[in-house]
Amino acid sequence: MKIYDYQGFPNPARVRIALAEKGLTNKVQFITIDVPNGEHRTPAFLEKNPSGAVPVLELDDGTTISECTAITEYIDHAVGEPTLTGRSAKERAVIHMMQRRAEAGLLDAVGSYFHHATPGLGPKIETYQCAEWGDHQKKRAIAGMKYLDGVLAKQPYLAGENFSMADITAFAGLAFADFAKVDIPADFKHLKAWRARVAERPSVKG
Numbered sequence: 001m002k003i004y005d006y007q008g009f010p011n012p013a014r015v016r017i018a019l020a021e022k023g024l025t026n027k028v029q030f031i032t033i034d035v036p037n038g039e040h041r042t043p044a045f046l047e048k049n050p051s052g053a054v055p056v057l058e059l060d061d062g063t064t065i066s067e068c069t070a071i072t073e074y075i076d077h078a079v080g081e082p083t084l085t086g087r088s089a090k091e092r093a094v095i096h097m098m099q100r101r102a103e104a105g106l107l108d109a110v111g112s113y114f115h116h117a118t119p120g121l122g123p124k125i126e127t128y129q130c131a132e133w134g135d136h137q138k139k140r141a142i143a144g145m146k147y148l149d150g151v152l153a154k155q156p157y158l159a160g161e162n163f164s165m166a167d168i169t170a171f172a173g174l175a176f177a178d179f180a181k182v183d184i185p186a187d188f189k190h191l192k193a194w195r196a197r198v199a200e201r202p203s204v205k206g
């Protein structure tokens with residue numbers, strides 16, 4: 001297995017945590033795609049992922065898989081029992097629902113703020129920006145944090161009793177928020193406590 005990514009970026013971090021949770025980190029060859037210099041927009045990379053984004057998983061038979069959720073599904077089923085994406089129909093559905101809420105309402109909202117309302121990755125990469133929309137996405141990200149805080153007031157993890165792909169997405173979303181200087185409001189104490197707990201996982205600590 002090969003993973004094309006850029007270490008330290010939020011979406012690649014999601015897959016790296018999933019790999020570590022499954023004990024697969026050492027089975028993967030990581031190949032750096034120089035995103036800050038636009039390598040993800042070259043014809044060679046667009047053939048692997050037409051969306052022009054990292055991470056991408058490449059299997060030994062040449063199959064390329066993009067989107068962190070799809071990659072995590074593969075990783076989770078590659079060895080042992082699935083632990084990140086659920087077993088029963090209900091678990092799987094709830095995890096995917098909460099994952100998407102964390103992704104759209106937090107991670108992607110922060111990303112849109114970063115890419116549109118700040119210098120982002122610089123003029124070479126940020127070829128179209130709409131600051132007003134970016135600023136609106138910052139408000140959306142704070143609303144997303146508030147929603148997640150409310151969920152975590154009632155249960156230890158976003159999809160219930162167990163750590164899952166949904167938690168990985170939200171954790172990466174908060175890391176991106178730090179990087180983009182979007183502060184977690186002080187009174188979101190459940191979200192903060194959850195974050196501190198997740199940060200202690202060996203897969204996250206590294």
Ligand SMILES: N[C@@H](CCC(=O)N[C@@H](CS)C(=O)NCC(=O)O)C(=O)O
Nearest residue numbers: 009010011012053054055067068069
């Ligand atoms: N929905 C995608 C998001 C991937 C993504 O946006 N990756 C960022 C790095 S964190 C990227 O490659 N951005 C390139 C760009 O903004 O041009 C996923 O789940 O993998």
